[in-house]
Amino acid sequence: MASDAGSTIPLHARNLTVSFADRAALRSISFQLQSGTLTGIIGPNGAGKSTLLRALLGLLPLDAGNVKAFGLPVAKNRQRIAYVPQKQTVDWDFPVTVLDVVLMGRYGRSNSRLWRLLRRPGETDRLAAEQALAQLGMSDFKDRHIRQLSGGQQQRVFLARALCQEADILLLDEPLTGVDVATEEIIFSLIDKLTAAGKTLLLVSHDLSILDRLHQVMLLNRRIIAIGPPEQAATKNNLRQTYGGRLALLDQAEAALTKMK
Amino acid sequence: MLDIFSQIDFQHWLLRPFSERWWQETLCSMLVGVTCGVLGCYVVLRRMALIGDALSHAVLPGVVIAFLITNNTGIVGLLSGALLAGLLTAVLINLISRASRTKEDSSIGIVFTSLFAIGIILVSALPRGLHFDLKCFLFGDPLAVGATDLLLMVIICPVVLALTTALYHPLKLASFDPVVAAAMGVPVMTLHYLLMGMLSATVVAGLKTTGVILVVALVITPASAAYLLTNRLSRMMILAGAFGGLSAVAGMTLSFVTNWPSGATMVVFATAIFGLVLLLSPSQGIVIKMFRRRKMQWIVECEDVLKTVYRNTHEGIEWCNLRLVTNVTRISLRRLHAIVAQLEKKHLLHLNSDNELQLTAAGRIRALEMVRSHRLWESYLTERAGMAVADVHEQAEQLEHVHELVDEVDRNLGHPRVDPHGETIPPGKKPTPS
Numbered sequence: 039m040a041s042d043a044g045s046t047i048p049l050h051a052r053n054l055t056v057s058f059a060d061r062a063a064l065r066s067i068s069f070q071l072q073s074g075t076l077t078g079i080i081g082p083n084g085a086g087k088s089t090l091l092r093a094l095l096g097l098l099p100l101d102a103g104n105v106k107a108f109g110l111p112v113a114k115n116r117q118r119i120a121y122v123p124q125k126q127t128v129d130w131d132f133p134v135t136v137l138d139v140v141l142m143g144r145y146g147r148s149n150s151r152l153w154r155l156l157r158r159p160g161e162t163d164r165l166a167a168e169q170a171l172a173q174l175g176m177s178d179f180k181d182r183h184i185r186q187l188s189g190g191q192q193q194r195v196f197l198a199r200a201l202c203q204e205a206d207i208l209l210l211d212e213p214l215t216g217v218d219v220a221t222e223e224i225i226f227s228l229i230d231k232l233t234a235a236g237k238t239l240l241l242v243s244h245d246l247s248i249l250d251r252l253h254q255v256m257l258l259n260r261r262i263i264a265i266g267p268p269e270q271a272a273t274k275n276n277l278r279q280t281y282g283g284r285l286a287l288l289d290q291a292e293a294a295l296t297k298m299k
Numbered sequence: 300m301l302d303i304f305s306q307i308d309f310q311h312w313l314l315r316p317f318s319e320r321w322w323q324e325t326l327c328s329m330l331v332g333v334t335c336g337v338l339g340c341y342v343v344l345r346r347m348a349l350i351g352d353a354l355s356h357a358v359l360p361g362v363v364i365a366f367l368i369t370n371n372t373g374i375v376g377l378l379s380g381a382l383l384a385g386l387l388t389a390v391l392i393n394l395i396s397r398a399s400r401t402k403e404d405s406s407i408g409i410v411f412t413s414l415f416a417i418g419i420i421l422v423s424a425l426p427r428g429l430h431f432d433l434k435c436f437l438f439g440d441p442l443a444v445g446a447t448d449l450l451l452m453v454i455i456c457p458v459v460l461a462l463t464t465a466l467y468h469p470l471k472l473a474s475f476d477p478v479v480a481a482a483m484g485v486p487v488m489t490l491h492y493l494l495m496g497m498l499s500a501t502v503v504a505g506l507k508t509t510g511v512i513l514v515v516a517l518v519i520t521p522a523s524a525a526y527l528l529t530n531r532l533s534r535m536m537i538l539a540g541a542f543g544g545l546s547a548v549a550g551m552t553l554s555f556v557t558n559w560p561s562g563a564t565m566v567v568f569a570t571a572i573f574g575l576v577l578l579l580s581p582s583q584g585i586v587i588k589m590f591r592r593r594k595m596q597w598i599v600e601c602e603d604v605l606k607t608v609y610r611n612t613h614e615g616i617e618w619c620n621l622r623l624v625t626n627v628t629r630i631s632l633r634r635l636h637a638i639v640a641q642l643e644k645k646h647l648l649h650l651n652s653d654n655e656l657q658l659t660a661a662g663r664i665r666a667l668e669m670v671r672s673h674r675l676w677e678s679y680l681t682e683r684a685g686m687a688v689a690d691v692h693e694q695a696e697q698l699e700h701v702h703e704l705v706d707e708v709d710r711n712l713g714h715p716r717v718d719p720h721g722e723t724i725p726p727g728k729k730p731t732p733s
Contacts, residue, residue, distance in 0.1 A: 121482040129344075133530050133535050134531070145472055155465075157468070199479075203483075
C-alpha cells in the first residue's frame with residue numbers, strides 16, 4: 039500500500055478492533071472522513087459509539103488496526119484534533135471559572151514537549167477563548183463558576199474549549215443530549231459554520247432525528263452496519279439491523295475463545 | 300489563688316516555645332504543613348484521599364530496606380526508599396484495578412496494607428543491634444526531628460512548590476478532565492506519578508513530626524477547608540498552604556507549652572480551621588446559611604402580618620386585633636410583638652392601646668403588592684402549570700414572597716385582570732405598557 043504521509047484525508051481508520059475483558063467492543067471498523075463534512079455515528083446504547091471516539095483519539099489499546107489524521111498517527115497530530123466528551127464525565131464542582139475551562143483548550147500550542155507543559159496562556163490565548171465564548175453566546179458567563187451553569191450552558195463551554203483549539207477535526211460525543219432548544223440552535227449553526235470552513239466533524243448521537251442534518255451517517259453496533267449519505271445508508275433494513283439483535287453467536291464464540299487463550 | 304500562680308514557672312513557660320529546638324521543629328513542620336496543603340488540593344480534587352493514606356503507610360518497607368542497606372536513617376537512603384515504595388504503591392494500585400475488575404478503593408486497600416505488613420515483618424526481622432523505632436514511625440516523635448530533617452524539608456518544599464507552579468496548567472487540565480487532557484497530549488500518567496512521588500517524599504519528611512497515621516490529615520484537611528472558601532484552584536492552593544503552615548506552627552507551639560504530642564495537636568488545629576470554615580464560609584457556611592434562612596423567615600412573617608391586617612380591615616372595621624393575627628398566621632404572640640414593633644418603626648402599621656392594628660398608607664401599598672403577587676401566582680399555577688384552581692392557594696402562599704419575579708409572571712400571563720377565583724388582581728406599581 040502506498041504511503042499516505044501528508045495525505046489530505048483528515049481521518050482514516052483501518053480495521054479498528056477494540057475489546058474489553060472478554061467481549062469485542064468494536065470489530066474491524068474502517069472508514070474515511072472528508073474535509074468540510076459532518077458525519078454522524080448513530081446506534082443504540084452500548085453500540086460502542088463513545089468507545090469508537092476514544093479509540094480514534096488513541097486513548098484505548100487497540101487489538102488491531104490503526105488511525106491516521108492527515109496521514110500521520112493520531113498521537114503525532116493531536117493539535118489538529120479536538121474532542122468534546124459527554125458533559126457528565128467531569129466534576130462541575132471543580133474550582134474553575136468558565137473562562138478557565140475554555141482556556142484549557144489552548145494547551146499544547148507548541149512543538150516542544152517541555153514548553154507545552156510549562157507554557158502559560160497569554161493574551162492571544164485569552165482573546166481566542168473569549169472569542170470562542172462569544173461565538174457560543176456565553177460571553178456574559180465567563181467569570182462564573184462552572185457549577186452555576188445549566189446543562190446546555192455546560193455543553194456550550196465544552197464546545198468553546200474545543201473551538202479555541204482551532205483544530206481541523208472535531209469529535210463530539212452526544213453534544214445534543216440534555217440541552218435546551220436555544221443551545222441546540224447555537225450548536226447547529228456552529229456546525230454549519232465549521233463545515234463551511236472546511237473542518238471535519240464527527241458527531242455521536244443515539245437520536246435519529248438529526249439524520250437530515252448529516253452529510254454522512256455511520257450506523258454502528260459494534261461493527262459498521264452501513265456508512266454513506268443518510269438517504270442511502272439509513273434504510274429501514276439497516277436501521278433494523280443496527281437497533282435490532284446483536285450477533286449473539288459471535289459474542290459467545292469470542293468469549294469462549296478468550297477463555298481458551 | 301496567688302499561691303497557685305506563683306508556683307507556675309511563668310518565665311520558663313513563656314520562653315520554652317522559642318528555644319532553638321522550637322525553631323528547628325516548628326520550621327520543619329511548617330514546611331511540611333505548607334507542602335502537604337498545596338499537594339492536598341490535587342489529592343482532594345482528584346478524589347485520592349485514600350491514596351494519600353495508602354502512600355503514607357506503604358513507605359514503611361521502603362524506609363526499612365533503606366535503613367537496612369545504609370545502616371542509618373540518612374536522608375538520601377530514606378528518601379529514595381520512600382520514593383520507590385510510594386511509586387510502587389501507585390503502580391500496583393493502577394495495575395490491579397485496570398487488569399481485573401477489582402474496584403480502585405479495594406485495590407488501594409489491598410496494596411497499602413500488604414506493603415505495610417511486609418514493613419512490619421521486616422522491622423521484626425532486623426538483625427541484632429539494629430533498632431528501628433516503629434512507634435516513632437506510627438505516631439511521630441518531634442524530639443527525633445533533627446537538622447537533617449529540616450534540611451530535607453528545606454529542599455522538598457521549594458521543589459514541590461516550584462513544580463506545582465510550573466506545571467499548574469497541565470495539572471489543572473489533567474485533574475479536571477483527564478480524558479480530554481490525554482486527547483490533547485498532556486502526559487496524564489506521568490503527572491499522576493509525579494504527584495504520587497512528591498506526596499511520598501513529603502509524607503516521609505513529615506513522618507517524624509506527625510507519624511504515618513496522622514500525616515494524611517495534613518494533606519486532606521487544610522485543602523478541604525480551602526475548597527469550601529474559593530472557586531479558583533490557584534487561590535485554593537494558596538489558602539491550603541497557608542492553613543497547613545498555620546496548623547503546623549500553632550500545633551507545634553501549643554504542644555511545646557502543654558507537652559501534648561505535636562502531630563496530634565497539629566491535626567486538631569487543622570480540623571479546627573476546617574470546622575470554622577464549615578460553619579462560617581460566606582458561600583457554604585452552615586451558620587451563614589442558617590442566618591439567611593432565619594432572615595428570610597422573618598421577612599415572610601412580616602409580610603404575612605401585613606397581609607392579614609389588610610384582609611381583616613374594611614370600611615367600618617378599621618382595626619384588627621392582635622389575637623386574630625396570631626390565630627391566622629400562627630406566629631406566637633411574643634414574636635408577633637417583635638414583628639409589629641419593627642413594622643411600626645418602618646411606618647407600615649399602627650398599634651393602639653387596645654392591642655389593635657391598622658395599616659398606614661405605605662402599609663396598604665405593601666399589602667396590595669402581596670395580594671397582587673399572590674393572585675398572579677395563582678393564575679400562573681392554573682394556566683401555565685396546569686394545577687386545579689382549588690389546589691393553587693397553598694403554593695401561592697409561598698410563592699407570593701418571591702417579589703422579583705412578579706412582573707415577569709404578569710408579562711408572561713399577558714397582564715390578567717382577575718385571578719382563577721374571579722378576584723381582581725391589583726395593578727402593579729409601574730404598569731408596564733402592554
